[in-house]
Amino acid sequence: MKLISMIPVAAVGGLLLFAAKDFPEWGAVDSPASQSPVSSHFISHTGVDTEVPNMVTAVLADYRGFDTMFETVVVFIAGVAVLAILRGSGRRGSQKREFEVDAEPDLIVTNTVRLIVPVIQIFAFYVLAHGHVSPGGGFQGGVAMGASFILVALAWDLEVALERFSISRCMVVASLGIVIYGGIGFLSMILGGEFLDYAELEKVLPVSREMARYHAMLGVEIGVGFTVSAIMFALYANLSSEGRLKGGL
């Protein structure tokens, strides 16, 4: 089996290495990808169009807003699918897993987590809100927020974390995120533009067209953050307990 698998691997490897020879040198300024008018336009006009200093956020939430919206939907669907697959499964009774131990939550761990979780959550909000001017944005902030709940579940028990953020609430928050994203898109449609054409929001916001795009991007990122944080926690909660939603690691 191992030898047979080497045949496709060698074939693919040979082809890719043959192609790699023709790539532009690493870091070449005049490579086709860097010379393309699309990315040059993004670099030169992001400041004029949207007044956002971080080009990645601008391209992510504004120029390629459609793409990001449906990526968020994919994350949501994956989360729902995990819930559907694992629901009602799991070992019945109190069968122990391979290396499960009954232990009280550790005093040092829980106290450290108690201190660190608020810091993580504030950092998550910072990352989300400052995605325009520094690295970060909805995805990273959302994952950091979800990770703070995962940390609670790891330090105490899954039930303790689920008391604070139950699975049904997770699903509500996750769909709310997509509704926020789509809502901003439809709002700009109602105001006379195209779907996700944020500039039209100037009619309801007391700012210029550029700044309307700037602020709408923040709204969109908040929507993404909602969905991603809820789905990340739901993923962990279901996978760690085989869908029983109790016990956990």
Added chain:
Amino acid sequence: MIEDGSILNELLIKRLNYLIYVVLLLIGLHAMIAKRNLIKKLIGMAIFQTAIILFYVSIAVKEEATVPIYKAEHDPHGEHAKTKETAADYGDKYQPVALSDEEVRGYANPLPHVLMLTAIVVGVATLGLALALCQRIFQGYGTIEEDELLTKLERADARASLSPVRKTSPEKSSPEEKKRVRKLSKSKELAKEAPRTRSQSVKRKTSRQSGNRKNESKEIGNSPASKPDKTRKKIVSKSTQTGKKDRGGERKET
């Protein structure tokens, strides 16, 4: 050996990133094909994925370029921006200006970054989905090793072809018990999905025995297998056929 123009120089010095991306991609591909453990396969898949992301990010690199965030002098809201001579034309109200080609060269290409950023997050969501499927396979068959899984499936198939298809007899039980059974069967329906689609009522037991469940004996007594369910059966028999075909193909390969 590494003088200008030779293939080694081209690949090792000037295009090392592209070489390593190919190597990582091949490691991932080989793991996905050759490893027998499903978790190992998934790790291989994740390595494959990051190799492709490495390729995209390597494309975006420009020498002597900075990260794709505006420097202070290009920042639309920066303090420095107002002191530029262009600011004088607009008076007090400063307008950001489009960057010249020379200035564009100073920033890395943001487009591949955006594409890969979303790909990473979607990647972990789909990885979670794959891991959930692994857990269901483990619940159904008690193993995540591919070869053990195949032998178990084959054994269940062999037994199924020997024994005649069981006739379902109408239930003679009180309505309360029926209700109870239905409730139980509902909760078990999902749990047994994987083994059940492979086998019909009798075979169900065999597949359950093959899985190393310890609480079987309790279940068999009021098992949902005794409940006739026509629509369910149709689907089941269909999927058994296709399942057999599939496995036949797999057997040839191994």
Added chain:
Amino acid sequence: MMGQELFNTFILILLVVAALSALRIRDLLSSAVVFGVYSFLMCLLWAEMGAVDVAFTEATVGAGVSTVVFVATIFNLKRKSSD
């Protein structure tokens, strides 16, 4: 060879080592942890190549959540792998 290129080369070699050992180790829990190391090396490399947003995402998602999700799954399955 400049310092940046040296750094680049060093991490690229470490990446291959981490990828190989993540797939070689038979204990799945260690394998998942080594995969976390691989993710962090990747994140370092991307930060060095100027893709700060991608590096940030990989640090939170790839090295953080996906390692935890792997460990959570392995906890429910068998820890030993046949290869």
